[in-house]
Amino acid sequence: MSSAGENPLKASSTPHVVKEEVIAAGKWIKLEKTTYVDPSGNTRFWETAKRTTRQANTIADGVGIFALLKRTLHKDCVVMVKQFRPPMGCFTLEFPAGLIDEDETAEAAALRELKEETGYKGEVVGVTPVTCLDPGLSNCTTKIVMVNINGDDPENINPTQQLGDGEFVDVILLPLNEFQSKIDELLTKENIIVDSKVYIYAMGMTQAFSKPNELPVLKQ
Numbered sequence: 001m002s003s004a005g006e007n008p009l010k011a012s013s014t015p016h017v018v019k020e021e022v023i024a025a026g027k028w029i030k031l032e033k034t035t036y037v038d039p040s041g042n043t044r045f046w047e048t049a050k051r052t053t054r055q056a057n058t059i060a061d062g063v064g065i066f067a068l069l070k071r072t073l074h075k076d077c078v079v080m081v082k083q084f085r086p087p088m089g090c091f092t093l094e095f096p097a098g099l100i101d102e103d104e105t106a107e108a109a110a111l112r113e114l115k116e117e118t119g120y121k122g123e124v125v126g127v128t129p130v131t132c133l134d135p136g137l138s139n140c141t142t143k144i145v146m147v148n149i150n151g152d153d154p155e156n157i158n159p160t161q162q163l164g165d166g167e168f169v170d171v172i173l174l175p176l177n178e179f180q181s182k183i184d185e186l187l188t189k190e191n192i193i194v195d196s197k198v199y200i201y202a203m204g205m206t207q208a209f210s211k212p213n214e215l216p217v218l219k220q
């Protein structure tokens, strides 16, 4: 971040973007120089990454899918995907995810991506508001769609992925009630990076499962 025309006497103002100039563009990503006014009224610049795929009336760039596989006589499992991510240079552990197609709802995109990446047919049970992914870097947004999978449905007994050219996705099922410890086990065994959304969810589940009735104690 750099400042242009800093003036300590300026009155505070509503921060806003003034100008966006493309510095470099590829097929999928572009880099922009964003000129904006900060809360002190000073004009500043920011380097911003954007997806080129965003549609004019888009809801969000993509969806992440929290998919819970429910089967008789089995623990409920979270459906996870492991794949080599070129920007990271390593494998990652993520919720299934993908970009929303033109004129597609987040819910429809979630069910389509879940089927493609994992082979499972799901049912939407909830959806988050639009959420940002890395706002210091990019304007990228996602909606997380909660999906239940009936694992007893014959369609879900032997799920078959529908992967496109260049897509290589391993499906990993992790029991919900041991979500964090199973992730930790995977991380110690393999050179793999976990998505922050996944890990914070896992920490939340640990709290919910292990300390539901703990009373808050005032620290001395």
Ligand SMILES: Nc1nc(=O)[nH]c2c1ncn2[C@H]1C[C@H](O)[C@@H](COP(=O)(O)OP(=O)(O)O)O1
Binding pocket: 028, 029, 097, 098, 099, 100, 164, 166
């Ligand atoms: N930043 C990207 N660079 C690429 O070279 N290709 C990219 C980028 N982002 C998406 N894609 C390609 C890869 C797939 O062919 C399509 C669709 O990806 P999708 O499955 O919707 O999303 P991810 O799961 O996040 O890859 O776009």
